[in-house]
Amino acid sequence: GQNIDQPTEMTATEGAIVQINCTYQTSGFNGLFWYQQHAGEAPTFLSYNVLDGLEEKGRFSSFLSRSKGYSYLLLKELQMKDSASYLCAVMNTGFQKLVFGTGTRLLVSP
Amino acid sequence: DGGITQSPKYLFRKEGQNVTLSCEQNLNHDAMYWYRQDPGQGLRLIYYSQIVNDFQKGDIAEGYSVSREKKESFPLTVTSAQKNPTAFYLCASSIYPGTGFQETQYFGPGTRLLVL
Numbered sequence: 001g002q003n004i005d006q007p008t009e010m011t012a013t014e015g016a017i018v019q020i021n022c023t024y025q026t027s028g029f030n031g032l033f034w035y036q037q038h039a040g041e042a043p044t045f046l047s048y049n050v051l052d053g054l055e056e057k058g059r060f061s062s063f064l065s066r067s068k069g070y071s072y073l074l075l076k077e078l079q080m081k082d083s084a085s086y087l088c089a090v091m092n093t094g095f096q097k098l099v100f101g102t103g104t105r106l107l108v109s110p
Numbered sequence: 111d112g113g114i115t116q117s118p119k120y121l122f123r124k125e126g127q128n129v130t131l132s133c134e135q136n137l138n139h140d141a142m143y144w145y146r147q148d149p150g151q152g153l154r155l156i157y158y159s160q161i162v163n164d165f166q167k168g169d170i171a172e173g174y175s176v177s178r179e180k181k182e183s184f185p186l187t188v189t190s191a192q193k194n195p196t197a198f199y200l201c202a203s204s205i206y207p208g209t210g211f212q213e214t215q216y217f218g219p220g221t222r223l224l225v226l
Binding site: 004031033040041042043044045048050087089091097098099100101102103 | 158215219
């Protein structure tokens with residue numbers, strides 16, 4: 001089967017650092033994606049990991065451990081505009097079908 | 111300016127009525143997808159298409175139909191057989207085939223379907 005787990009909701013303060021975890025169990029693995037989705041809007045692509053390790057992109061970083069079925073998204077210097085849902089998605093082998101987690105709703109307060 | 115457009119932004123359906131959601135892309139992507147998003151649930155795949163004139167059922171295809179007559183267009187019809195159609199519908203596209211990163215899916219702005 002396929003299963004992706006993320007915390008439902010997290011809160012943090014402006015300027016702080018927050019880590020959003022994602023664990024997965026899938027029948028095949030061809031990469032892990034993180035998307036940001038503001039309420040009522042489309043998901044926008046944040047990062048892609050296929051090899052173990054950390055990928056850094058400005059204030060956002062994403063980490064992957066394939067042996068542990070684990071990823072996290074790290075957001076630094078939080079801003080109010082970072083309040084959104086963050087979706088973890090795993091791409092299966094074969095036809096590149098994305099399996100999405102339920103998303104983590106992040107609320108950034110002043 | 112390349113991107114994916116969906117119309118309408120809001121759509122109302124009456125009982126027993128079929129409605130069609132539009133999705134157009136000018137990214138020259140081969141693959142297109144339709145997802146449904148409900149509160150508290152992840153995006154669920156309805157249908158996908160890798161090339162023109164070909165499409166495959168996703169995880170929740172019952173009550174839906176699609177066509178892919180042009181590379182740029184992938185309309186979704188929500189039929190009267192879909193008993194719980196109220197949801198946020200998202201269309202996406204990606205390059206196919208390619209490496210994992212090249213197959214990043216890019217989403218349109220979505221259509222919110224409500225049942226009267």
